[in-house]
Amino acid sequence: MIHSSAQRRPAPIRIAVTGANGGYGRTLLDQLRRLPDMVAAQLVDPDVDGVRRMLADLGMTGDDVVTATDAAEAAAAVDAGRTAVVADAAHVAWSHIDVLVEATxxxxxxxxxxDTxxxxxxxxxxxxKEVETIAGVALSAKARERGLRYLPGDGDQPANLMRLVDWVLTTGFDIVALGKSGEYDLVFDPETGIVNQNGVEKHAPALADLLGRGDDLRTTLADRAQAVSGLKxxxxxxxxxxxxxxxxxxATADVETMHYPVVRPDxxxxxxxxxxxxxxxxxTGVIDVFSMLRLPGEASFAGGVFAIxxxxxxxxxxxxxxxxHVVSRDGRYACIYWPYHFMGIETPLTIAAAVDDTAATPEPRQHTVLAARASADLAAGTPFRVEGxxxxxxxxxxxxxxPDAGEVAPxxxxxxxxxxxxxxxxxxxxxxxxxxVxxxxxxxxxSGLALAI
Structure with missing residues (x-):
C-alpha cells in the first residue's frame, strides 16, 4: 500500500462549508471522508433537510450528524466529534472553525x-467566484491585516490556473495568454453530422471538413463558429x-466578451x-476561453486550464x-495545460495551505471589472436576478x-x-x-478598487 510521507496533525482542521448542499459542497465532503486530518465540522445551508439527505448518501447518519438551532448546539456537536448542520450564520459557532469554505x-x-x-x-x-469578483480585493486585504489567509479554492479554474501560472513563471517562461476551456465540449459525430453540447444537438455537417486547422487558421475558426451558431x-x-x-x-481581456474560438486542443x-x-x-498577457471541439470517444479538456x-x-x-507537446506550426509558441478541474476534491489542498501558511499569499487587485452591458433595451424598473x-x-x-473611478457597476x-x-x-x-444595490x-x-494597482 502506498503511504503519504506527511506528518499527522495533532488535531484535525475544523472546516465549515457554506452552500453545503450544492455540487461543490458534495464533492468536498466526499473527499474529506478520506482525510483524517480534516473534519467537516459545520455545514451551513438553508436546506437543512437536503444537507442531511446528502450526508446520508455519503454514509453519515445517526448520531454522526446534529441539526443545530443555535451556536451553542453547533459548538457542542463539534466538541462531541459530530457534524453540525445549521441553516444560517446566526447558528454558526465561529469559535469552533479553523477554515471557512465559502461556496454559496x-x-x-x-x-x-x-467577512464574518x-x-x-x-x-x-x-x-x-461571484463574491470574489466584487469583494475579493477587500477581503484579501482584511485577511492580511488580521494575519489570516484568504485564498481562492483549488478545484475551480481560477485557483488551478493560478497554480499553473506560478509553475510557468517560476520555470522562466513568458506568458502570451492564459485561460480555460468552456464547461461543455462540442462533440461532433462525422457519421451523423450532429454536434452535441451537453445534450443539445445541432445538425452541423460542415464540421466534417473543418476538423483540421487548414492553411488559413482564422478562416477555419470563422467557419467553425458559423457551423455551431445557435449553440450557447x-x-x-x-x-x-x-x-x-x-x-x-x-492579465486583461483581449476583447471584452472573450474570443471563444472553436478549437481542437492540438x-x-x-x-x-x-x-x-x-x-x-x-x-498579449490576456485571458480567454475556448470551446473544445472533439470527436466521440476522444478525451475531454474537462474544463481545464492552459497557458500559452x-x-x-x-x-x-x-x-x-x-x-x-502542443507547439505551434512555426515553433514560436507552445501550450502548457492541465486538462482537469476536480471541484471540491482538490480544495483540501487550499485548506491545508491556509492553516499551514505554506503557500505565498496572493494579493489581488482590481485589474479588470466584470461589468454588465445591456443586451437589449431595458425599461426603468427592470429587476435583476441571478438565475440558472x-x-x-x-x-x-x-x-x-x-476599471474606472467606481462608476461602472460590477x-x-x-x-x-x-x-x-x-x-x-x-x-x-x-x-x-x-x-x-x-x-x-x-x-x-x-474600497478594494481604491487600493493601488
Whole structure:
C-alpha cells in the first residue's frame, strides 16, 4: 500500500462549508471522508433537510450528524466529534472553525459569511467566484491585516490556473495568454453530422471538413463558429472566473466578451498566437476561453486550464513536439495545460495551505471589472436576478473591462437591484442606474478598487 510521507496533525482542521448542499459542497465532503486530518465540522445551508439527505448518501447518519438551532448546539456537536448542520450564520459557532469554505455563490450571503469569518479569526477559502469578483480585493486585504489567509479554492479554474501560472513563471517562461476551456465540449459525430453540447444537438455537417486547422487558421475558426451558431457557448461563469484570474495575475481581456474560438486542443498554440503570426490575439498577457471541439470517444479538456508561452530554442521545442507537446506550426509558441478541474476534491489542498501558511499569499487587485452591458433595451424598473446553473442575469451580458473611478457597476452587484432609468442596448450599467444595490458588498468593492494597482 502506498503511504503519504506527511506528518499527522495533532488535531484535525475544523472546516465549515457554506452552500453545503450544492455540487461543490458534495464533492468536498466526499473527499474529506478520506482525510483524517480534516473534519467537516459545520455545514451551513438553508436546506437543512437536503444537507442531511446528502450526508446520508455519503454514509453519515445517526448520531454522526446534529441539526443545530443555535451556536451553542453547533459548538457542542463539534466538541462531541459530530457534524453540525445549521441553516444560517446566526447558528454558526465561529469559535469552533479553523477554515471557512465559502461556496454559496451568492453575493449577499457569501460576502457576509466571509467577512464574518475574518472578524472571528477564521481563514477563508473562497469558492464563490461571484463574491470574489466584487469583494475579493477587500477581503484579501482584511485577511492580511488580521494575519489570516484568504485564498481562492483549488478545484475551480481560477485557483488551478493560478497554480499553473506560478509553475510557468517560476520555470522562466513568458506568458502570451492564459485561460480555460468552456464547461461543455462540442462533440461532433462525422457519421451523423450532429454536434452535441451537453445534450443539445445541432445538425452541423460542415464540421466534417473543418476538423483540421487548414492553411488559413482564422478562416477555419470563422467557419467553425458559423457551423455551431445557435449553440450557447459563452457563460457568465466563464467571464466571472477569468475576471478572478485577472485580479490575481494582472492579465486583461483581449476583447471584452472573450474570443471563444472553436478549437481542437492540438491547435491551441497556433490559435492563441499574435495576429502577425497567424493567431487571433491583438495583445498579449490576456485571458480567454475556448470551446473544445472533439470527436466521440476522444478525451475531454474537462474544463481545464492552459497557458500559452513563447518557445525558445528550435531544436529543444522540436524534441518536445516529438514527445507530444502542443507547439505551434512555426515553433514560436507552445501550450502548457492541465486538462482537469476536480471541484471540491482538490480544495483540501487550499485548506491545508491556509492553516499551514505554506503557500505565498496572493494579493489581488482590481485589474479588470466584470461589468454588465445591456443586451437589449431595458425599461426603468427592470429587476435583476441571478438565475440558472451558470448564475446569469437576464437582459445584460457580462463583459470584462478596464476599471474606472467606481462608476461602472460590477455584474453581480446587479443581483436584487432595479434600474432607475431606461437603458439602451449596448450601454454599460453604472451604479447611478441602480436602486437596491447590496450596500455592504458595494462598499467592499469600492474600497478594494481604491487600493493601488
Amino acid at each position: 455563490g451568492r453575493i449577499d450571503a457569501g460576502f457576509s459569511y466571509a 469569518a475574518l472578524d472571528n479569526g477564521v481563514h477563508v477559502v473562497m469558492v464563490s 457557448r459563452a457563460a457568465a461563469a466563464d467571464s466571472c472566473e477569468m475576471n478572478v484570474v485577472s485580479l490575481y495575475s494582472g 491547435e491551441l498554440a497556433d490559435v492563441y498566437s499574435e495576429r502577425a503570426d497567424g493567431g487571433i490575439l491583438g495583445a 508561452v513563447r518557445a525558445g530554442d528550435d531544436v529543444t521545442w522540436e524534441i518536445l513536439r516529438g514527445k507530444g 446553473h451558470h448564475h446569469e442575469i437576464s437582459g445584460v451580458a457580462p463583459v470584462i473591462v478596464a 455584474y453581480y452587484l446587479l443581483s436584487g437591484a432595479r434600474l432607475n432609468r431606461d437603458l439602451a442596448a449596448g450601454e454599460l450599467v453604472h451604479f447611478a442606474d441602480l436602486d437596491g 447590496h450596500e455592504p458588498a458595494a462598499s467592499a468593492y469600492l
